[in-house]
Amino acid sequence: MHRSIATVSLSGTLREKLNAIAAAGFDGFELFEADFINFSGSASELGRIAADLGLSIDLYQPFRDFEAMPEAQFRRSLDRAERKFDLMQAMGASLMLCCSNTSPLVKDDPALAAEQLHALAERAARRGLRVGYEALAWGRATSLYSQAWEIVRRADHPSLGLILDSFHTLSLKDDPAGIAQIPGEKIFFVQMADAPLMAMDVLQWARHHRSFPGQGDFDVVGFFAQALRAGYRGPLSLEIFNDVFRETPNRRTAVDAMRSLLWLESQVRERLAAAEEPRGRLPAPTVELCEPPPAPQLGGMGFIEFAADEAAAQALGQRLQQLGFARIGRHRSKAVTLYRQGQVHFIVNAQPDSFARQRFELHGTSVCALGLLAQDPEGAAARATAMCSQRHDSPRGPGESALPAIVAPGGNLIHFLPQSPDIESLLRADFVFDEPATGCEGHGLLSVDHVALGLAVDQLDTWVLFSRAVLGLEPGESLELADPFGLVRNRGLSNAERTVRLVLNASVSQRTQTARTLSRTGGGAVHHIALRCEDIFATVQRMRDAGVGFVPISGNYYDDLPTRMDLAPEFVARLRAAGVLFDRSAEGDYLHIYTQSLEEGLFFEVVQRIGDYDAYGAANAPARLAAQALQHP
Amino acid sequence: MHRSIATVSLSGTLREKLNAIAAAGFDGFELFEADFINFSGSASELGRIAADLGLSIDLYQPFRDFEAMPEAQFRRSLDRAERKFDLMQAMGASLMLCCSNTSPLVKDDPALAAEQLHALAERAARRGLRVGYEALAWGRATSLYSQAWEIVRRADHPSLGLILDSFHTLSLKDDPAGIAQIPGEKIFFVQMADAPLMAMDVLQWARHHRSFPGQGDFDVVGFFAQALRAGYRGPLSLEIFNDVFRETPNRRTAVDAMRSLLWLESQVRERLAAAEEPRGRLPAPTVELCEPPPAPQLGGMGFIEFAADEAAAQALGQRLQQLGFARIGRHRSKAVTLYRQGQVHFIVNAQPDSFARQRFELHGTSVCALGLLAQDPEGAAARATAMCSQRHDSPRGPGESALPAIVAPGGNLIHFLPQSPDIESLLRADFVFDEPATGCEGHGLLSVDHVALGLAVDQLDTWVLFSRAVLGLEPGESLELADPFGLVRNRGLSNAERTVRLVLNASVSQRTQTARTLSRTGGGAVHHIALRCEDIFATVQRMRDAGVGFVPISGNYYDDLPTRMDLAPEFVARLRAAGVLFDRSAEGDYLHIYTQSLEEGLFFEVVQRIGDYDAYGAANAPARLAAQALQHP
Structure with missing residues (x-):
């Protein structure tokens, strides 16, 4: 899968956005025109920057209010398009997004729309460029992908294709099933956006509250599956207008973006695998989808680890004992104490020069790690790294347990623990247990x-x-x-x-x-x-x-x-x-x-x-x- | 006018809210039930706190999902109401707001609604209490004030009246003109809320984006005028659900609230005065409306004053001269310099121990005051103080001009300057003019x-x-x-x-x-x-x-x-x-x-x-x- 993201999805200057996009492992990007207009360099300079970063410019967008217009406006828009084509050639972008018309002048005339888009595609073709037509949910005459496809089909030009955007289809509660019937090679580009379900004007919703696939309430997996069933083989891209992303550090957003695409691909792969066989009527998708290790089967919270120093550890220990926890052991080699009540295990880590101590210096007495029971701890950690999380195994002494760990957003650790042997046996490898335990019998x-x-x-x-x-x-x-x-x-x-x-x-x-x-x-x-x-x-x-x-x-x-x-x-x-x-x-x-x-x-x-x-x-x-x-x- | 505000309009604990409400000069408040439920004292303690602050508890709200229900629910709700009446009596509140039913069980049966509300009013009357019925914009069977009024009219109980809320009427674009035909004594309470025009679900709009009258786009003046034409003589109250107000310091919000009511009253007074005479068919309102001095007639920006210290003043002076400003004078008694270009006068104030120096210490080189030309400077300042702004006239030396000044939100000053004599003559009272001026002839x-x-x-x-x-x-x-x-x-x-x-x-x-x-x-x-x-x-x-x-x-x-x-x-x-x-x-x-x-x-x-x-x-x-x-x- 060629993975792409629109520059509007990230905060920062264009140069900073591209750095973040490249660092997160994307193959290319959609250039949002406003980002280029305010960019301090020329089109060819932008092309060089992209090439140096190993990024392709997959789409130039948006070109607005073009089709089904009166002749005078149509002529002017063709001139306007030529100026955009100049830029695209200078920067090395080959596909332009033309979104459905929102002008009050637009005619509800699919034949005219097709004719004018044909003329635009012909101009593009002369320069070796292509045009993709997309239905905006708030387009005046064209708001559904089925209408846009009908116009593209009618225009019948090899350099004109369809662009799909999950937001525009799913926000209108339109059925994406028809996408599977469109010839895959006529779908030039697919943009994926999720969103929370909101009862508001669709334009405001679209401009402020989209989110990455997996963060919202839309069936983005089902939507993308339809495009793959159609035989789509182009880029998988994200175009997210979100007020929070506009101010979030762009490196973090870019990692979220990549994680969302990988999640989407893995979900689609599962969905197709589950659906195709029984139906048996569609070929397997011809693109390579991410195939990470499966999501972990978790079995509970094995332990919770607190960061402290010596004094804080003592104070916390007293609080835990009030709550009915018993001190049951000390770590073999570190200033770490173990408390238990029922199946709850709390570890209080006051070891100097440890990860926990770093967290304590930053945040005071606080949770610094969770230990999750997993059917396959190594598999869980492998899933995490395949999904853009960093591995962070702790240094350990001789004979101590090797617990794969990853870094959660914000910097705490998550350890994956085996479900067998039981958690107590596991902890006995690292801790010397007090016999008998210190403290009460618990409060239930x-x-x-x-x-x-x-x-x-x-x-x-x-x-x-x-x-x-x-x-x-x-x-x-x-x-x-x-x-x-x-x-x-x-x-x-x-x-x-x-x-x-x-x-x-x-x-x-x-x-x-x-x-x-x-x-x-x-x-x-x-x-x-x-x-x-x-x-x-x-x-x-x-x-x-x-x-x-x-x-x-x-x-x-x-x-x-x-x-x-x-x-x-x-x-x-x-x-x-x-x-x-x-x-x-x-x-x-x-x-x-x-x-x-x-x-x-x-x-x-x-x-x-x-x-x-x-x-x-x-x-x-x-x-x-x-x-x-x-x-x- | 008895001025009131709902506790939900302010941030803070209930006690803090009441302190802010009293300090801003309100006569009473509407108690929002959730504020009471989380209040640390009892109902009678709340009554004592309100009395000590000189505030009446004008409304207990909301009582939900009551009318037009099946018999079983109706009976249970009567019991529920008795518990609320207990509280109201204990705290000294005499009016309860019952808002129109949003339950899926409600019957679209105005006769049943009237009958059940009659029963509720009868229970209230036994305790000397009253009930007001309000149409919520998203009520299932009743969403318009005209429907609510029809039910109240039908119920025909002296302890049952109508409650009006401008948001519910204006958000639905319903016409408030019919309000004038309702007998004034049957309108028990009027809540005023403004809002920006937004294309979104009315419930979300109502819960998050209301604003004080004068901050939004609704014709709140026209709405309130209709209530006065009806002969309404009860409290004028504000019920504002706003996400920003929820976190804004409550003292500031309470002052905004009072300013908005005073503005609303003065606007309504003008509207009625302009409209009644020619029509001659309605009596003047029988309540006392705020009558502040008229809004100022402003004639331009006389000067802008910058805060600086000596070094900053020198640096700023150089920047101003680059921009084409001439240094034309120095203050008679203070370290203050005057620059001019065309009709633009800039004052750079580096006087130690001055208001400007305080601002400089806080904010660095910055604007600390604006001088606005006004037809009647004293009148403008009097208007400001009538509208909850603080007066802040500067100390002045012998022979210097007396310019009335007020504090703007955030702490800068606004001086009101006479339009005659001209600004230069005015400034010559305080400044010794250089002859000739230092600097270039200006850049236009x-x-x-x-x-x-x-x-x-x-x-x-x-x-x-x-x-x-x-x-x-x-x-x-x-x-x-x-x-x-x-x-x-x-x-x-x-x-x-x-x-x-x-x-x-x-x-x-x-x-x-x-x-x-x-x-x-x-x-x-x-x-x-x-x-x-x-x-x-x-x-x-x-x-x-x-x-x-x-x-x-x-x-x-x-x-x-x-x-x-x-x-x-x-x-x-x-x-x-x-x-x-x-x-x-x-x-x-x-x-x-x-x-x-x-x-x-x-x-x-x-x-x-x-x-x-x-x-x-x-x-x-x-x-x-x-x-x-x-x-x-």
Whole structure:
């Protein structure tokens, strides 16, 4: 697959964009005209820069308001096209995108459109150039790919073809199935964009809120599959207008972009493989699609590692023991301590000169690594590197376990752990276990329910894609939580078995609790860890007895609860007495409570799931955020 | 007028919100239920806090999904209402807002709705409470005020009335004229919200993008006039869901809110006064509307004052002389220098211990004051203080001019200057003029065309309202400019005579040129001053000869110009040679060029207007922003 991206998808000057595009491994790019107009060099200089970077200029775009116009405008537009052709030849671009007309002067006359596009293609052909015609979702006369194809077919010129853009088709809820019937060689270019489902004007949606494949809600896999079924063999490109990407450092965006294409290709490969055989009516695609190792089968959270120094490790250890964790061992060669309760293993790493210490210096007491149980740890790491993540295995002492690790967005590590032998046997390789363990017998915590991350708003889509493409998690609903000082976007991700759950919280405002924690602990930081129990009232009581403080919830919350849900007064009284929050879905109930924060903002949640409740109590987040705002003004 | 505001309009905890509401001079507030649920005190404690602050609790809201429901739901909702009535009595609120039903269970049956609302009102009446019914724009069966009124009329209960909200009516483009026919005493409450015109789902629009009256595009004045014509005498309240207000410091938002109500009242008073007499069919409103001094008649920019210290003053003076300004005088008693070219007067203030020096310490070389010519300077200042602006007259020496001044949002000063005697005579009172003046005869600059401000995104609406309510300017179109590192929102404001023009630039991103200048010079800072000439080619040539550097524009810009507009090749060549940008509207042409920035980011624009061109060349801003990004990476 020849992989390409439009320059409008990235922030920066044109030169910086091209550097980032080349560094992320793209083969070429679409030149967005405004980027060229404001570029400080000439067309031929741009051609040289692209060549030096090993990038082809796959498309010059957009050429607007051309077809089906009155004669005078048509003539002027042909002159205009010649000027663009001059530039294309000087820079070495051979394909121009002509998008469907939005001018009030356009005639709804496919025959005229075809005739004029034929004339344009003829001019292009004289110079060895080609023209691709694309239906804009808001085109006046042509808004569907089927209409654009009808015009291209009618124009019948070898230098005129169709350009497809998933956004324009999927935003209108048009059916992409007809694409498979178009001759592949007449599709000159395919642009892929995803987007969140939004009830807004399609032009505004298109100009501000597109996202990379895998970050939105469109069936981009199905769309691209249709183009491959048609026999399309050209570039696979991304054209993303997104307000956040406009300001995100372009190197990071370019890596996200490449990851999204690789994910898309691998998904399409699977989709085609699953669909073709039974139907047996379509040839396998003739292009080479990325074939990474499969997404990992995750089996749960094996451990969570905290960064500390000696003093912080001691303070954290005391907090963990209050929560019912027992200190069960020390690392054979490093200043690292192991705590356990139920199946939850926490590692507190205070080793000088370690990766953890670097994180501690940056962020204070914080989570610096997650250990995920995987059916095939090496395969999981190989999948990650195939999906643009960096490998980062830790140095280890003699006899210690070799755990493949990768760098997550924001810089924390994710280790992949084997599911057999069990986690305790695995840890015994590295840790000397205390016999007996120090500390209490636990307060009833059983396992890690979810890990919640605090993100800057420009990291949210990066994490959604990373979680899908690298970890094989699937995103849930996107929600908005009201903090007293602004909105927080919230999205949960989990694997199919629900053994690994991540919750992403991205603060739109700079002043929310989430944002303030973020400013202390850096981007991509864990802001809380939710731990599961089977009897939250008993667990909370034991914790309170041990001195654990919880975020106080207003009595008004409990007065309001029975006006929203049908709950027995005794049960509400029990929630109130314990300070426990309650949520209910069609599938089940969720009982939860938040501990007071550590100095750097990290806190714990204790949760009990009843039935098949599958969310995270987002309706109660404002109660927590308001209470935290009172405590940490 | 009893002035009120909904707690949801402000950021912060409930206690902080109430403090800000009281400090801004409101009489009462609407309690948004979520604020109460997360409030740390009880209902009676809230009542005491409100009473201590001198605030009445004018409305408890919202009560949802009540009317026209099946019997079982209806019964449950009555119980739910009793719990709310308990709270209202405990806190001392006498009116509850019941908004139209959005539940899928609702029946489209106005008779049933009336019957059930009658029952609700009867329950309320037993406790001395009242219920107001409001049509939500997205209500399932009831979405128009006329439908809601029909139900209230049918229910015919003295404790049931109508609540009007301008957003719900104006967002649906419904005609508010019918409001005048409703008996005033049956309108229990009026909520006012403005909004920018947006093509999006009305629920999303309503929840995220409302604004204070005067900040948006709705005819809020006409709406409120209808309520007064109906004889409405209740509170005038604001209910604004706005993502930016959610994070803006609440004291600032509360002042904006009060300013918007005062502006609205004064506009409505004028509208009614102008409309009633000729028609003669409606009584004057029976409520007392704010009657501030009239908006000022401005006559131009008398002077612009820069903050500096001695060294900075010298450096700036040299830059001004390069631009063709002559040093024409020194202040009688202060380290302040006066420069002039055409009708442009620049004051460079390096006086220690002055207001200007405070601004310099904060922001470096920057504009610290504007001197606006006004027909009635004292009246203009009185208008400003009536519209919630602070007065800030400068200390003056013997014989020096007394110029009334006010503080603009962000902290700079605006002086109001008399139009007669002329500005030079006025300045001669304070300055000793050099005879002859030092410096050249000028490069052809004639007057200040506009002053462009760089704002944080949360200051944009504040400035729009300040400019309208205090300065009497009217806003133009809201535009978005593409910087290589994010979007900048842009809006021009001017008086009817176009002698005073302000251009507001608010960076959505933290990384644009605008945002970076802002981080150096503080919010509300002037980021450039546009100066007008009559022959830009001659002026630019003389400036270049004097060593002025301009922002370089890409040659590609000039290649592209003739493909967009019908321009003679010789003219384009002339623009290219001079480095001048070009824009054209139906009314005329705009030629302009930007100087290199001073160290702190401030720069100048030279402009020539031809015909009745009435904008600011926004189409060329990306060319400037891209060039500046190359120069100041």
